[in-house]
Amino acid sequence: MENKRRSFLKFAGVSVLGLGSLSLLDGLTSDDVNASSGKASAEATYKKTANALTAKRWGMVVDTRKLNDRICKKMEKACHEAHNVPDHENKNHEIKWIWEAHYNHVFPGKNDEFLQERLKELPIPVLCNHCANPPCVQACPTQATFQREDGIVLMDFHRCIGCRFCMAACPYGSRSFNFRDPREAIKPENENKEFPTRTKGVVEKCNFCAERLAVGKQPACVEVSKGALIFGDLGDPQSEIRQVLKDNYAIRRKQNLGTNPSVYYLV
Amino acid sequence: MSDKPKIIIGLIIFVAVFTFPFWYNHGAASSAPEPLLSDKAKEAKHCVRDTDFMRKEHMQLLDGWRDRTVRDAQRVYEIEGKEYMASLSNTCMECHSNKADFCDRCHEYASVDPYCWDCHTYPKEKK
Numbered sequence: 001m002e003n004k005r006r007s008f009l010k011f012a013g014v015s016v017l018g019l020g021s022l023s024l025l026d027g028l029t030s031d032d033v034n035a036s037s038g039k040a041s042a043e044a045t046y047k048k049t050a051n052a053l054t055a056k057r058w059g060m061v062v063d064t065r066k067l068n069d070r071i072c073k074k075m076e077k078a079c080h081e082a083h084n085v086p087d088h089e090n091k092n093h094e095i096k097w098i099w100e101a102h103y104n105h106v107f108p109g110k111n112d113e114f115l116q117e118r119l120k121e122l123p124i125p126v127l128c129n130h131c132a133n134p135p136c137v138q139a140c141p142t143q144a145t146f147q148r149e150d151g152i153v154l155m156d157f158h159r160c161i162g163c164r165f166c167m168a169a170c171p172y173g174s175r176s177f178n179f180r181d182p183r184e185a186i187k188p189e190n191e192n193k194e195f196p197t198r199t200k201g202v203v204e205k206c207n208f209c210a211e212r213l214a215v216g217k218q219p220a221c222v223e224v225s226k227g228a229l230i231f232g233d234l235g236d237p238q239s240e241i242r243q244v245l246k247d248n249y250a251i252r253r254k255q256n257l258g259t260n261p262s263v264y265y266l267v
Numbered sequence: 268m269s270d271k272p273k274i275i276i277g278l279i280i281f282v283a284v285f286t287f288p289f290w291y292n293h294g295a296a297s298s299a300p301e302p303l304l305s306d307k308a309k310e311a312k313h314c315v316r317d318t319d320f321m322r323k324e325h326m327q328l329l330d331g332w333r334d335r336t337v338r339d340a341q342r343v344y345e346i347e348g349k350e351y352m353a354s355l356s357n358t359c360m361e362c363h364s365n366k367a368d369f370c371d372r373c374h375e376y377a378s379v380d381p382y383c384w385d386c387h388t389y390p391k392e393k394k
Contacts, residue, residue, distance in 0.1 A: 046331075046341040046353070148340060156337045157386060191388075194357055199385035214342050 051216035056235025057132070057151035058208055059262035061244050064124055066228040072100040072123045075221040075229070082209070082220040084197045086178075086185035093185075095176040097206040098127040098221055106253060106265075119267060125221070125229075128153065128174040128206035129253060129261030139169035145203075151234070151262060152208045162201040171254050172261075175205045234262060300376050303368035311362055315344070315351055329355060329383075356387045364390040 048054070079085070079098045086095050100123035104111045134153045136145050144159035145166050167175045181200045195211060198204050209219035217223070222231045232241030250264035308314075314321050316328065332353035335341045344353045352358050363369045366389045374381065 044344060044346040046335040046339070047343050047345060048341055049343055049352075052340070052342075146338065150340075154337070158333060158337070193388055196356065196386040196388060199382070210340065214340060 049214050049216075053213045053216055053218075055150050055233035057233065057262065058130065058213075059151070059232065059234035059241055059264070060208075060222075061230040061241055061250065061264045061266060062125060063228050063230065063244075063266045064119075064122055065266060066226065067122065067125070069100075069123050071224075071226060071228055072125050074224045075125055076100070078220040078224045079206070081190050082192055082195065082212075083207075084182070084186050084192055084195055085204075086180075086182035086197075087187075088180060088185045093179045095178065095182065095204060097176075097204070098125055100124060101126050103267075107251065109254065109256065110251065124265070126172070126174070126253075127221075127263065128208070129172055129259065129263045130206075130208055132260035132262060133258060135169040135171065135259060136166035136175065139165040141165060148210075152210055154207055154210060155202075155204060157196075157198055157202050157204070160202040162203065164203060166203055171257050171259065175203050177203050297376075300372040302370075302372055303365060305363060305365045305369070307364065308362040308369075314362075315346065315358075326381075329359075355383060356389065360389050366390070 076098055080087070083097060085097055088094055103115065103119045103122060103124060106124045106126055130151060130153045132151065134145075134147055137143075137147050137153060140146075141163060142159045142161055144156045144161070145153065146156065147153050162177070164177055167177060178198050178200050182198050186197060209217070209221075212219060219229075219231055222229045230241050230244055232239040234241060236242065244266075245264060248266050250266050252261045252264055255261070316324075321328070332344060332355070335344075336353050342353050344351045360366070366384075
């Protein structure tokens with residue numbers, strides 16, 4: 001009896017050792033596979049497109065003196081068609097990247113009793129401010145919203161889980177949630193086949209046309225704005241946008257909140 | 268010991284039920300589908316990487332493309348001196364314009380359901 005137990009333990013010990021070393025061997029070989037594929041992918045490199053526009057910090061100046069309703073509508077159309085923004089009939093499902101609002105809503109803190117007559121009726125385009133200190137980025141639990149090196153606050157729709165914390169955090173209402181499948185509300189003739197749509201359950205907003213900057217183009221709204229929008233590098237003192245800001249008094253939305261918006265308004 | 272026949276009958280039933288899926292499906296396995304190349308893909312002969320790599324690791328490749336494009340703004344994928352725009356809809360689908368025959372066949376067979384197409388567009392196919 002004693003002998004039997006002894007030999008059983010010996011046998012079991014050797015088997016465990018043998019099986020263990022087998023799986024160890026397995027692990028080693030699979031590591032080798034990973035290493036070799038890693039070496040293979042090291043040959044491939046990523047880089048920026050040659051004609052990409054770059055900046056230290058992208059910013060925009062909206063010159064309301066050059067604006068009218070027609071230009072505003074045109075900018076909205078250009079943007080929404082370039083980015084496959086759906087046009088839901090139900091206001092509750094509305095998706096907006098750039099839209100027009102009135103002065104008292106755009107600048108609630110500067111709502112004077114005796115406001116200049118012109119500003120009362122003027123449509124003012126509003127969009128994501130691409131804040132230097134963006135509250136939406138802090139609120140996002142998955143880093144789906146992040147700040148690029150060039151200051152653009154961008155959405156990575158692959159990561160968005162649709163929690164909408166960013167919408168609560170944004171003081172400008174710049175973000176929209178896809179309550180419905182956006183493809184239902186994109187007209188086929190308006191579809192931009194080079195840009196993806198979104199899916200139900202993600203948040204979206206203006207991306208400062210990151211995809212157009214990458215191929216050397218100005219943002220879609222700037223292109224059709226007839227000079228009312230000036231887009232450029234806020235980090236470069238020689239840039240056109242900085243010259244405009246030097247020569248003109250500009251205001252920003254809800255500046256007292258400390259978000260440091262990159263969109264300036266000349267009123 | 269008088270329970271011997273009962274036990275044996277029970278065992279036989281157990282084995283029969285347990286192995287049912289095996290002999291029921293025996294011989295019914297369909298062969299692995301072969302993805303169909305579009306005319307343009309056939310003409311090009313060469314994909315971004317070699318066929319073996321693409322077959323095994325296209326998902327890792329696309330994953331890298333999407334991360335580098337979205338998060339690092341590096342949209343150009345350079346390999347062996349050739350440059351490609353890292354874009355599913357605009358680069359891959361330009362040659363592989365037959366999603367149903369090229370992508371879906373294997374994905375369906377392997378029962379994977381990639382959600383690329385929830386957002387990314389693909390060429391409309393003639394039926």
